[in-house]
Amino acid sequence: MDIRGKTALVTGAAKRVGRQIALDLAAKGADILIHYRESRAEAESLASEIRALGRNAAVFAADLTKAADIQKMTAAIFKKFPSVDILVNSASLFYKTPLENVTEADWDKLLDANLKGPFLLSREIGIKMSQGKGGKIVQIADWSGFRPYKDYAPYCVSKGGLLTLTKSLARDLAPKVLVNAVAPGPVLPPPDMTDAEKVAIAKSTLLGRWGDPADVANAVIFLLENDFINGAVLVVDGGRSVS
Numbered sequence: 001m002d003i004r005g006k007t008a009l010v011t012g013a014a015k016r017v018g019r020q021i022a023l024d025l026a027a028k029g030a031d032i033l034i035h036y037r038e039s040r041a042e043a044e045s046l047a048s049e050i051r052a053l054g055r056n057a058a059v060f061a062a063d064l065t066k067a068a069d070i071q072k073m074t075a076a077i078f079k080k081f082p083s084v085d086i087l088v089n090s091a092s093l094f095y096k097t098p099l100e101n102v103t104e105a106d107w108d109k110l111l112d113a114n115l116k117g118p119f120l121l122s123r124e125i126g127i128k129m130s131q132g133k134g135g136k137i138v139q140i141a142d143w144s145g146f147r148p149y150k151d152y153a154p155y156c157v158s159k160g161g162l163l164t165l166t167k168s169l170a171r172d173l174a175p176k177v178l179v180n181a182v183a184p185g186p187v188l189p190p191p192d193m194t195d196a197e198k199v200a201i202a203k204s205t206l207l208g209r210w211g212d213p214a215d216v217a218n219a220v221i222f223l224l225e226n227d228f229i230n231g232a233v234l235v236v237d238g239g240r241s242v243s
């Protein structure tokens with residue numbers, strides 16, 4: 001796929017990794033539909049930055065745990081844009097859930113945000129893509145979907161499910177829509193992580209360091225530009241999963 005002139009919807013794009021993916025897709029010539037949930041000001045500011053690059057940008061809000069929100073957002077998108085050629089599901093919820101304390105509500109929140117939401121949105125957009133010119137979907141998973149972190153069961157299960165969803169959707173949407181995943185390792189610490197934890201995580205990679213959101217964005221672009229990779233997972237973790 002030539003990314004130039006395509007329309008890309010990036011979820012969780014207002015901040016952090018999603019923002020980098022949106023900016024790098026815009027630099028490659030895509031128009032960007034910026035999805036956010038709460039970070040409206042950051043989403044609007046990103047839209048201005050993308051317009052300054054000479055690309056079109058629009059912002060759309062949705063709580064991806066709610067099917068009705070997803071339908072409202074996709075209806076608003078298709079009112080303004082004839083098609084979505086690229087969907088990158090980057091939005092996600094991440095917090096510690098030790099077994100002794102984890103509640104049913106935690107399980108539902110994490111699975112709904114990280115698995116149900118990407119499923120519902122991929123279905124809406126993927127079916128439109130397959131009825132039209134086709135397209136590409138990239139799910140942002142996590143290497144912990146293969147080898148879970150301790151004390152994060154619902155999160156890791158959600159990401160493992162997302163890896164299986166990638167393969168299911170690749171089958172269901174073939175041949176016009178290609179669906180792949182990126183499984184990042186440590187690229188950007190959450191705001192509440194201590195320095196000691198950051199150092200320990202850096203040491204746990206084969207490279208002895210954190211990656212960068214741009215490493216994830218590069219992998220997304222690689223998958224989009226290659227037209228014979230389908231149902232695959234690209235691990236971008238500095239070798240953490242094999243260390």
Ligand SMILES: NC(=O)c1ccc[n+]([C@@H]2O[C@H](COP(=O)([O-])OP(=O)(O)OC[C@H]3O[C@@H](n4cnc5c(N)ncnc54)[C@H](OP(=O)(O)O)[C@@H]3O)[C@@H](O)[C@H]2O)c1
Pocket residue numbers: 011012013014015016017018035036037038039040062063064065089090091092093094113140141142143183184185186187188189190
């Ligand atoms: N950071 C890392 O080192 C790392 C490592 C491995 C995997 N990953 C994966 O890479 C992706 C991006 O990582 P990140 O660290 O940038 O993510 P993040 O900061 O934890 O979350 C990104 C955005 O997700 C949105 N979000 C959360 N719950 C939502 C919901 N119910 N509905 C809609 N949006 C929701 C939030 O948007 P608002 O702010 O607008 O509410 C948030 O800003 C995620 O899928 C993550 O699992 C990241």
